[in-house]
Amino acid sequence: MAAADLAADARILWRLLRGQPNSGSHAERLQAFYAPQADRYDAFRERLLHGRQALIQRLGLQPGARVVELGCGTGSSLMRIGARADQFASFDMVDLCPALLDVARQRAAGHERIRVIEADATNWQPDQPVDFVFMSYALTMIPDWSQVIANAQAMLAPGGRIGVVDFHLPAAGGRLSNAFWRRWFGHDGVHLSGEHLTMLRRLFVEQFSVELRAPVPYLPGVKAPYYLFVGEQREGTKSLPMALPEWLRKTG
Numbered sequence: 207m208a209a210a211d212l213a214a215d216a217r218i219l220w221r222l223l224r225g226q227p228n229s230g231s232h233a234e235r236l237q238a239f240y241a242p243q244a245d246r247y248d249a250f251r252e253r254l255l256h257g258r259q260a261l262i263q264r265l266g267l268q269p270g271a272r273v274v275e276l277g278c279g280t281g282s283s284l285m286r287i288g289a290r291a292d293q294f295a296s297f298d299m300v301d302l303c304p305a306l307l308d309v310a311r312q313r314a315a316g317h318e319r320i321r322v323i324e325a326d327a328t329n330w331q332p333d334q335p336v337d338f339v340f341m342s343y344a345l346t347m348i349p350d351w352s353q354v355i356a357n358a359q360a361m362l363a364p365g366g367r368i369g370v371v372d373f374h375l376p377a378a379g380g381r382l383s384n385a386f387w388r389r390w391f392g393h394d395g396v397h398l399s400g401e402h403l404t405m406l407r408r409l410f411v412e413q414f415s416v417e418l419r420a421p422v423p424y425l426p427g428v429k430a431p432y433y434l435f436v437g438e439q440r441e442g443t444k445s446l447p448m449a450l451p452e453w454l455r456k457t458g
């Protein structure tokens with residue numbers, strides 16, 4: 207690796223070692239954590255956040271679809287979706303961190319159907335129901351993660367699909383290993399749980415899921431547990447009242 211890349215990695219590692227600040231609102235803490243690393247975010251996370259390309263492939267995104275990404279960060283999913291993004295009816299990329307959204311806006315510039323939106327994934331709703339909603343490594347960073355899943359369910363049209371890739375604590379992970387990962391990631395505001403996958407399986411009709419492990423930069427021989435899940439909106443789903451969108455309220 208070139209000296210400049212090593213120096214850039216060192217800055218990111220320093221941020222990770224310092225962890226997320228304890229004070230301020232959730233949005234303020236995200237901004238304080240990510241602003242100093244926004245320019246190198248993608249290069250480092252490319253080696254840490256695995257399965258994002260596989261998620262896009264498994265989702266089966268269609269031309270003409272309405273698509274939402276919650277917790278889009280720098281909008282790096284655009285690199286993985288490529289020219290197909292211009293064939294969607296709409297693509298709304300939502301995040302709460304202005305520093306990362308600045309990078310996403312540069313990426314989305316010139317793409318008419320892409321909107322980059324600063325909002326909270328726990329309660330933001332699109333103008334009309336969507337065909338696909340996906341999240342990569344966002345649920346573990348959102349304290350009220352169950353509300354995000356409920357909110358995603360509320361925005362999905364009948365037959366719509368949800369896709370999630372994220373770190374987690376596997377049921378078969380072992381107490382020591384799970385305790386290590388909970389602590390390791392918790393320092394940076396990333397809260398691993400075994401319950402995310404359980405809730406996804408309960409609320410959606412599972413189309414695909416897999417639990418894997420992937421290498422972590424600068425931790426040779428160590429692999430972090432993550433999962434991929436793709437599910438379909440259940441027929442006749444009644445959304446949770448707290449997340450019920452306007453269009454559903456009108457039609458009952």
Ligand SMILES: C[S@@+](CC[C@H](N)C(=O)[O-])C[C@H]1O[C@@H](n2cnc3c(N)ncnc32)[C@H](O)[C@@H]1O
Nearest residue numbers: 277278279301302303326327342343344347348
């Ligand atoms: C680990 S990053 C993943 C970013 C991107 N999905 C990726 O794969 O590179 C987690 C993202 O979740 C965002 N986030 C955290 N809480 C959020 C919330 N309540 N609403 C929207 N985005 C949130 C963070 O700002 C950050 O961009």
